[in-house]
Amino acid sequence: MEYEALRKIANDIRINIIKMVSNAKSGHPGGSLGAADIVTFLYFNVMDITKENAGTNDRDRFVLSKGHASPLLYAVLAEKGIIPKEELLTFRLLHTRLQGHPDMNELDGIDMTTGSLGQGLSAAVGMCLANKLDKNDHRVYCLIGDGESEEGQIWEAAMAAAHYKCDNLCAIIDNNGLQIDGKIEDVIGPAPFDEKFRAFGWHTINVDGHDFAQLEKAFAEAKTIKGKPTCIIAKTVKGKGVSYMENVADWHGKAPNAELTATALKDLEGE
Template identity: 65%
Template sequence: MESEVLHIMDIKELQNHATNIRKNIIKMIANTNSGHPGGSLSSADILTVLYFEEMNISKENLKGVDRDRFVLSKGHASPLLYSTLCEKGFLNEEDLLTFRKINSPLQGHPNMNYVDGVDMSTGSLGQGISAAVGMALSNKTDNNDHRVYALLGDGECEEGQVWEAAMAAAHYKLDNLCAIVDFNGLQIDGDIKKVMNPTPIDTKFKAFGWNVITIHGHDFKEIEKAFEEARNTKGKPTMILARTVKGKGVSFMENNAGWHGTAPNKEQCENALRELGD
């Protein structure tokens, strides 16, 4: 009974982290009147588990080699990464309010040269997962047992470079690599199946030689279990297909492609924060 209570408390703590991350996503995008809220909100639960339970990363090892790495392959969701780094204590909320401002290190796409905790500069879709494959291969070559994680968008899987990276990862048996696809079904032009249908993403990754796990991307227990399975899978990389809701947590943004890259105005920001419990 005691362990069950502790687990429930852990889930509540994760929920609090995810809510804070979502609030800061809304605040920073509204403050600068620019950014991508939809796909940032949909992945907040995934990054919460990744940064607060799964990855070996802390202030003490942030600049070192001996830690896990994360690549935001869908780099336009930079508010998600910056908000998570803030929640982790690597940035402060004042930093977030400089997002996309002149001379700010927090650019619209993350730049590893300017922000501690950003492990790869990303923006052009498909290149992030390719870089993650290289990082995982380097770890294998150097006998470094730390892991590499990459978050992709489902629309990003329309890029051919994603599949070249998938082929290479399986060929080199990169079991230290875990990719997560944020499968919210929408991209900037609408339904992914109508724009350029990349589905079935799960069976395609399986055909390329990956271990594939399909989960509900807002269920912390399923996310935790998937990462555990990925860690225990040997001889092949793992892809977690996370079924999510674009704009998750803000009712008027949910499942609405129009919020892919649209900033909320002052009233919408206030309404969104109210829904999130501010």
């Protein structure tokens, strides 16, 4: 798909993220908006997931390790036609399938139940090993938060992935520099990610997470790497596209009121 069409889809996804979180009066808009370009590119230009194969093993898989960014995942699944767009406004409501964190038992196309931070990469490693045992050539992609990488389980999984030569695994770090309580460097500071993942035996690539050309090159390169997993460190802007949310940690996990929702939609619909 051409970049201009991808930009339109990513913007529509951002609009739906704002509508979902605003309607629910809760959710995590900042990281969802910031990673929208990455996940849009994955679902429309890299992974082979469709409405028809979403409930099968015969496709690439995506693990949203930072499960609080569920509005992004649901909005992407709607754009792919896997769930109805009208269902998006049931996000976080009573009895909805669209829980605050993804539940693989609720929807086809959700490959792992996540939300407890640090666990997604371990699941992705298991999927990669299963694919190898089954002689299944499909790949597994795992989106990890930079703040989430303060969890020790991430590094245990990273060590295992390299040990088992999971070259069918591509992790992506959503490197926006912020977490719920401020700048990552002021909390623990797991960066530099490239040096650390290389030390664990991974191939690493640094990109601008909003540049489709760089993302295209990085994902293509990842497919050529043999004998080790790949980590793409994607520099992103938390709250991307909404003027008052960009690079503001306070918008990690709260919903805008009616006035701020209108401003956000004006920012996005004006593009």
